Amino acid sequence: MVADSSCPLSELSLQLWPESEADCERAKQLADQLQLSICPVGTDPQQLGDVAMLLSVGSQGLALQQTGPKAPGPVRVDFLAGAVAHRRRFGGGSGQQIAKAIGIKPGVRPRVADLTAGLGRDSFVLAGLGCEVQMVERMPVVALLLEDGLRRAAFDPEVGEIIARMRLYQGAASQWLEDCDPHPEVVYLDPMFPHSSKSAQVKKEMLLFRTLVGADEDADELLELALAKAEYRVVVKRPRKAPTLGSRKPSYSLEGKSGRFDIYTLKAMK
Template sequence: TPVRVDFVEGGAAHRRLYGGGSGQMIAKAVGVAQGVRPRVLDATAGLGKDAFVLASLGCEMSLIERQPLIGALLEDGLARGAEDFEVAPIVARMRLLKGNSIEVMRDWEGEPPQVIYLDPMFPHREKTALVKKEMRLFRPLVGDDPDAPALLAAALALASHRVVVKRPRKAPCIEGVKPSHALDGKSSRYDIYPKKALKS
């Protein structure tokens, strides 16, 4: 079956309806709380799944995807989402930006995002369970993210309140500044780099 971005049906719909709302770990990591819905830049948007979850919780999202083919899939998914009665208000909070994430962050104009979310391509693992179809398709296109340290540095320079990095649970932190703390899940964790407190 084809790979496409679908915010209306399938996994996105299930997570929107039954995913646990603001109790989800990603929501806690970016600072969603009572009266707090930060402006978030997802600088490694991919298929937009995490950004859609945060937008469905009320966060204003900017997304950057540097791989043009994946960016085109994302653009198509956002356009179809905008035609759905229930999903349209959510994708209206998602703004897609084109270009290299590091350059876009370094050249940012206007009010900076409060939170920057990074989910760089996980280091390639041998002898592991078969990864999802999307990832099997994308790895030859995208490769690993050897510039993850530069991505983190650019994010830390731009974000006004915090940077959040998603990592495999047992993977080392990205080289550079160390996170102050992390939220651990079953297979992944969120490294958190705070700059100042988010307030309602």
């Protein structure tokens, strides 16, 4: 997801939340870094009315937590368990649509720049298939979640080799594209799609991201920059019935049940 970091985090009604006394020092460091205030230890997220979200600091790492009655559970980056681990083991390997869209085939593992990294799940899939992946995330809080997840997984005997193929840049994707050398072979974009009131209830992760960063208003511009910098192709992940970015017709698309990949080919991949 691309996030507009021009909005101060304090305006997003976000606070740090140490889960125990042992976490207070780390919470203070992050509060100073992000210029946020700190909730007292023992705060009940469901009882808060004037704070929309908490960045919790605890034994399981960092997590984003919505507040208020019936708030969903915390969202954290975890490359070792849950849906991410299940997909690594049973997700279909190089037969997955994302692998086909990126151009993975026998003997070909392109260098990929994921300019809308979000929680890093697609980057992890591609790195697990052997690609070197540069992740770019310009929302500081989301980048911290990613950094925390990478750190906790780096020394795991099963996934450490995958994590070693993932790098993180916190900042604007446009700036990274201007400075990158060499240029990425493939650029991958998964911009936040504007929420429709008619759509079904979204996952808690997407609901949280919409609350935190809103829609990606500059996605069309980012596609144009990506097309100017990518060596072989640009891949855009979209909801199945969503319009193309910038009304640009892709070279071809791969469509699934709920989503699709629009592929813009620039030259044949070696």
